[in-house]
Structure formats: structure tokens, C-alpha cells
Amino acid sequence: MTGPALDLATVSPEETRAVGEAVAALLRPGDVISLTGDLGAGKTTFVQGAARALGVEDPVLSPTFTLVREYRGRVPIYHLDVYRLERMQEVLDLGFEELVDRRAIVFIEWGDAIDVLLPPERLQVELTLPSDGQERRLSVTWYGRSWAARIEPLAAVLERWMV
Numbered sequence: 001m002t003g004p005a006l007d008l009a010t011v012s013p014e015e016t017r018a019v020g021e022a023v024a025a026l027l028r029p030g031d032v033i034s035l036t037g038d039l040g041a042g043k044t045t046f047v048q049g050a051a052r053a054l055g056v057e058d059p060v061l062s063p064t065f066t067l068v069r070e071y072r073g074r075v076p077i078y079h080l081d082v083y084r085l086e087r088m089q090e091v092l093d094l095g096f097e098e099l100v101d102r103r104a105i106v107f108i109e110w111g112d113a114i115d116v117l118l119p120p121e122r123l124q125v126e127l128t129l130p131s132d133g134q135e136r137r138l139s140v141t142w143y144g145r146s147w148a149a150r151i152e153p154l155a156a157v158l159e160r161w162m163v
């Protein structure tokens with residue numbers, strides 16, 4: 001179950017953080033958010049905003065070299081970056097299946113690299129760089145019943161960035 005993507009544009013890192021915050025208002029424990037798209041497009045920046053809205057006070061740093069970072073917000077938050085992953089087994093060794101549980105919210109940069117491991121219910125945010133400047137495009141796609149029920153409020157909070 002899916003529907004048309006919500007297409008957004010931002011013109012600064014802080015605006016991409018604000019989009020992350022707006023999405024976070026709709027997030028619930030158990031959610032998985034896959035971030036895809038161009039290198040350096042703003043995936044980590046988006047997670048910084050979402051984490052801030054979820055009550056994380058620690059700085060959110062890129063997990064590129066650590067594979068996963070854990071934050072304590074109102075719920076446990078796991079932030080993965082699977083870009084450097086060489087084998088799918090590395091994600092399984094990390095206990096990926098236990099990270100995706102009913103208590104936590106999981107953000108995965110380059111989530112498309114581990115598509116087969118992702119739960120069918122998820123949100124995907126594809127970030128792209130249309131030019132050399134600070135503009136970014138964000139294409140938000142949802143999958144599954146639990147997101148179908150939230151798509152209207154999601155579209156409402158994202159309306160100001162829609163293109």
C-alpha cells in the first residue's frame with residue numbers, strides 16, 4: 001500500500017532540519033525511515049531535525065564510520081548509515097532485526113542498500129541536489145497501512161515546503 005510522493009524543496013540546512021522536525025511530529029515508536037538520494041544531499045541534516053523534535057539533546061553526528069548511533073529522546077532512536085556496508089551480514093550482525101522493534105524509531109541513511117531487510121511499513125525520504133546551491137529536493141514516499149492512516153496529517157505539516 002502506497003500513494004503519490006510528497007515533493008518538497010528547501011533552501012537551507014535549517015529548513016531541512018525543520019522538515020525533519022515536522023515529520024517527527026507524526027512518528028511513533030516502531031517506525032522506520034529510510035533516507036536515500038545523493039551524496040551530501042542532507043540525510044544527516046534531516047535526522048538532526050527529527051531527533052531534535054524527538055527530544056534528543058546530544059549532537060547528532062553522521063554514523064558513516066560507526067554504522068549505527070543510538071540516541072535517547074522520548075523514545076530510543078537508532079541512526080544508521082549503511083553506505084560503507086560491504087555485506088548485508090554486517091547489518092544482521094549488528095542486531096538490525098532487534099533495532100527495528102516496537103519501542104524505537106530507526107533512521108537509515110542509504111536504506112535502499114538494505115531494502116530486503118526493511119519492514120514493509122516505512123517512510124522513505126529521497127534527498128537530491130538539483131543544483132550547486134543550497135536548494136534540496138525531498139521526495140517523501142510512504143508504504144503500508146499505518147502510514148496510509150497518517151498521510152493527511154503528514155501532508156498538512158509539510159505543505160509549506162511542497163513544490
Ligand SMILES: Nc1ncnc2c1ncn2[C@@H]1O[C@H](COP(=O)(O)OP(=O)(O)OP(=O)(O)O)[C@@H](O)[C@H]1O
Pocket residue numbers: 010011012013014015016038039040041042043044045046062064081109127133134135136
Ligand atoms: N537545503 C539544505 N538541506 C540540507 N543540507 C544542506 C542544505 N543546503 C546546504 N546543505 C549542506 O549540505 C550538507 C549536507 O550534509 P549531510 O551530511 O546532511 O548530507 P548527507 O546526505 O547525510 O551526506 P552523506 O551522503 O555523506 O551521508 C551540509 O553541509 C549542509 O549544511
Ligand SMILES: [Mg+2]
Pocket residue numbers: 043044045062063081109
Ligand atoms: Mg549522512
